[in-house]
Amino acid sequence: MQTLQKPTFKIESTSMRGCFKLSVNGRKIVDLKYKNWYSGVAETYLDREKIQLKPKNWWSGKIEILKNHRKVGEISHNSKLHLKISRENEDGIEETYILKNSGKWKLKFDLALEAGESVMTLSPTNSFNKLNFDVFVHDENIPMEELAIYSAYACKLYYAYISAV
Structure with missing residues (x-):
């Protein structure tokens, strides 16, 4: 029997x-x-849809999420460096996720719904200067690939923020 x-x-x-x-x-x-x-502008294609992440402007610290040139969400941060990923789902309902460092001595990122339910964990596998993560999915009822893209981009932002301090 195959599992x-x-x-x-x-x-x-x-x-x-x-x-x-x-x-x-x-x-x-x-x-x-x-x-x-x-520039901070990044793009990819997922399921034949162009996804583009680009800074809104230099001072705001907000990143727009565009799908096929239409804004569907944004990434922002608060004073505790918790990154907020807001995105519009297929039904037009906004979903909000919080990405924060949960590691004590080593960086480890948890992506959770705004209500607090963990949906994904990103664990760095190599060094501080390379963006390599193992991604552990806790909730398979989410658009995993899309959220992993946004989360990895947000982790890169987190590294940039703490490097600048």
Whole structure:
């Protein structure tokens, strides 16, 4: 009898610019590429939809999430460096997730619904300067690939924020 295996998500850095790929069970799903070194604009394709992440402006600290050139959400942060990912689902209802560092001595990120229910954990696998994560999914009723893309981008922002301090 064959048992069903839980999918294994992995986020791996592919360039010094911050580009990364998302793979499931060793099979590449998407490549997120940054337009250039300093812009913060990144894009990829998921299920034939163009996903673009781009800073709203230099001072606001908000990142717009665009799908096929239509704004569907944003990433922002608070004073505790908890990153808030708001996105519109297929029914037009806004869903809000909070990504925060839950590690004491080593960075580890938990993505939870605003109500507090954990949906995903991102654990760094290598060093501070490379964006490599093992992703553990706690709730399979979520758009895992899409949230993993937004979460990895937000983790890169977190690294940038703490590096600047």
